[in-house]
Amino acid sequence: MLLSLLRLRTPSLADTTCYTRRLKLALSRSISDASITSDLTAEEKESLREKLHRQRKTEWKRRQGGQSFLDYLIVNVRGGNGGNGCAAFHREKFVPHGPPSGGDGGRGGDVYIIPTPHMTTLSSISKKIRGEAGGHGRGTWQSGKSGSPTIIKVPLGTVVRELGRDHPLRAQDEWEAEEAALEGLPPALKRDKMRENRWVHYPRAAEDNVERDSFKEAEQNMYKVERERRLERRRRAIESPIDLDLSKEIKEDTSIDAPLGTRRQEPTGHLVASGGQGGLGNTHFITAENRSPKFATRGQEGERVTLILELKLLADIGLVGMPNAGKSTLLRALTGGRVKSEVASYAFTTLNPVVGVVRVAEDGTFEGSLQHGAVYGETAVEREHDQARHDLDRQTIAAEDITSTSPYSFSAEAAVPQRSGHYFDAVEDFRFTISDNPGLISRASDNVGLGHSFLRAMERSLALAYVVDFSQPAPWDELKVLKEELEQYKPGMSEKARIVIANKADLLASTGDAAEVEEAKTKLKHLEEWAKDNLGPLDVVAVSGKYAQNLKKVVRLMRSYVEAERLAMENNVELDSPPSAPSLEETSTP
Ligand SMILES: Nc1nc2c(ncn2[C@@H]2O[C@H](COP(=O)(O)OP(=O)(O)OP(=O)(O)O)[C@@H](O)[C@H]2O)c(=O)[nH]1
Numbered sequence: 001m002l003l004s005l006l007r008l009r010t011p012s013l014a015d016t017t018c019y020t021r022r023l024k025l026a027l028s029r030s031i032s033d034a035s036i037t038s039d040l041t042a043e044e045k046e047s048l049r050e051k052l053h054r055q056r057k058t059e060w061k062r063r064q065g066g067q068s069f070l071d072y073l074i075v076n077v078r079g080g081n082g083g084n085g086c087a088a089f090h091r092e093k094f095v096p097h098g099p100p101s102g103g104d105g106g107r108g109g110d111v112y113i114i115p116t117p118h119m120t121t122l123s124s125i126s127k128k129i130r131g132e133a134g135g136h137g138r139g140t141w142q143s144g145k146s147g148s149p150t151i152i153k154v155p156l157g158t159v160v161r162e163l164g165r166d167h168p169l170r171a172q173d174e175w176e177a178e179e180a181a182l183e184g185l186p187p188a189l190k191r192d193k194m195r196e197n198r199w200v201h202y203p204r205a206a207e208d209n210v211e212r213d214s215f216k217e218a219e220q221n222m223y224k225v226e227r228e229r230r231l232e233r234r235r236r237a238i239e240s241p242i243d244l245d246l247s248k249e250i251k252e253d254t255s256i257d258a259p260l261g262t263r264r265q266e267p268t269g270h271l272v273a274s275g276g277q278g279g280l281g282n283t284h285f286i287t288a289e290n291r292s293p294k295f296a297t298r299g300q301e302g303e304r305v306t307l308i309l310e311l312k313l314l315a316d317i318g319l320v321g322m323p324n325a326g327k328s329t330l331l332r333a334l335t336g337g338r339v340k341s342e343v344a345s346y347a348f349t350t351l352n353p354v355v356g357v358v359r360v361a362e363d364g365t366f367e368g369s370l371q372h373g374a375v376y377g378e379t380a381v382e383r384e385h386d387q388a389r390h391d392l393d394r395q396t397i398a399a400e401d402i403t404s405t406s407p408y409s410f411s412a413e414a415a416v417p418q419r420s421g422h423y424f425d426a427v428e429d430f431r432f433t434i435s436d437n438p439g440l441i442s443r444a445s446d447n448v449g450l451g452h453s454f455l456r457a458m459e460r461s462l463a464l465a466y467v468v469d470f471s472q473p474a475p476w477d478e479l480k481v482l483k484e485e486l487e488q489y490k491p492g493m494s495e496k497a498r499i500v501i502a503n504k505a506d507l508l509a510s511t512g513d514a515a516e517v518e519e520a521k522t523k524l525k526h527l528e529e530w531a532k533d534n535l536g537p538l539d540v541v542a543v544s545g546k547y548a549q550n551l552k553k554v555v556r557l558m559r560s561y562v563e564a565e566r567l568a569m570e571n572n573v574e575l576d577s578p579p580s581a582p583s584l585e586e587t588s589t590p
């Protein structure tokens with residue numbers, strides 16, 4: 001195949017790179033496909049082919065950057081520029097020399113930012129946002145139209161901060177931009193350019209205007225006002241930079257007393273950059289000496305700010321684990337399959353954090369616990385393969401039994417096919433959110449694997465849960481790496497971890513042999529001890545995410561962490577709130 005490929009194509013210089021890439025792809029394909037041709041059964045071959053196909057797909061997705069989820073973005077925002085004022089004179093039949101009649105420019109549109117629950121990523125937000133410019137003024141005293149507000153929609157949980165003045169990525173402010181544009185010009189030309197940027201002249205009146213005292217006076221005033229405005233903007237940026245935590249939805253404020261037909265006022269959110277004032281028409285420059293000014297001002301520039309948007313998902317619990325530990329499987333099992341987080345038997349299936357809701361009833365049942373059957377991988381082959389194995393065995397190890405003293409029991413219901421739809425008739429008593437994340441591996445902080453930037457999404461989680469593959473010979477090694485990587489990302493981050501979920505417990509002692517059960521129990525004990533010595537007092541629970549075993553305990557524990565953290569947060573808010581105003585008796589002098 002390769003030879004024919006080489007023979008058929010004689011690449012021109014222009015597409016050599018493309019050709020080399022295709023050749024490499026063909027080579028890599030033929031190598032990986034070659035492994036299929038060894039003596040395997042038809043089923044195994046099919047399974048391997050499917051696996052390779054999915055592997056290539058993920059590789060491709062990774063190469064694209066997996067950019068469907070973006071949680072960090074620097075946005076350059078500018079309010080709309082004001083419209084220019086107009087230099088015009090009234091004209092009418094029999095009134096050849098009417099009074100000045102230039103209208104003012106419209107105000108530039110403001111830029112607002114608002115959180116919305118309908119977005120989950122920052123990838124649709126443009127990096128450069130400009131407010132709408134105001135319309136120019138026109139003759140016959142007509143003012144320009146104001147620019148409409150621009151509203152930046154961001155996902156709930158976004159933190160918006162203004163870049164400090166010394167940050168290298170900050171965009172120039174008005175002064176700096178003007179200085180840069182005029183750099184190197186001789187002073188006379190500089191002055192002319194500056195005038196050009198600020199004034200509108202009546203046709204053919206420019207040269208005459210600049211010689212007039214009334215213009216010079218107006219120009220001095222304008223520079224003074226402009227300087228104050230620019231200073232004020234700088235001061236604002238230094239003293240009160242934008243710092244917003246958009247974790248609550250802004251609801252429309254409708255009054256029930258509003259008369260019928262009142263226009264709905266959509267919420268606009270938080271102002272981040274105000275638009276510039278419109279320019280002044282020539283009517284504003286009438287003085288005793290100059291009754292017919294032939295100049296008007298241009299609109300002012302909108303405010304410039306550079307914002308950092310950081311999406312910190314508001315999941316109460318974050319799952320942290322190595323690739324293939326079964327995080328996505330757990331999320332699916334806990335949410336009753338409501339969240340379609342991709343599951344497959346190769347590393348880095350999950351590329352983007354996914355958040356799901358766990359709904360718990362008073363008696364501890366949760367939505368996922370009412371679903372029977374296993375959580376299958378995406379590949380149909382894997383599913384069929386597993387189903388066949390199941391039909392054969394009709395038995396699943398109840399992972400609860402590893403923790404309990406009772407001997408192993410087999411649950412036949414676990415093999416009942418999963419019903420479609422959701423059956424959660426019990427009254428919901430509590431709910432919390434849980435996020436599934438990409439796999440974290442050793443040296444993720446050096447950008448190995450998918451890096452560790454996705455941990456940002458978990459920074460605000462109330463608690464973290466380590467997920468390890470318990471069927472591995474030394475699951476504690478995974479824990480060690482996970483802790484180290486969390487600390488690498490942010491010192492102190494690993495203190496949020498509250499539980500170790502030892503997943504895939506069903507793979508241990510699958511025959512139910514007493515010696516194997518004993519071995520599994522010893523392994524769990526060792527894991528508990530290791531966690532206690534190295535991580536602190538963490539809960540350790542053996543579960544099977546795939547067959548939804550022992551998850552009730554996990555949900556109960558998670559619920560207790562979330563409740564405790566929420567309570568602590570409420571108490572903190574109360575402590576932080578300012579003391580109430582002193583009563584009249586206290587303030588009155590005796
Ligand atoms: N036997 C068994 N297999 C499981 C269990 N949990 C997950 N698996 C399998 O392990 C493989 C990986 O599961 P995923 O849920 O995709 O793992 P992940 O941690 O999300 O992996 P990444 O997204 O790559 O980080 C799949 O083939 C699952 O079917 C379990 O409890 N028992």
Ligand SMILES: [Mg+2]
Nearest residue numbers: 327328349350
């Ligand atoms: Mg996953």
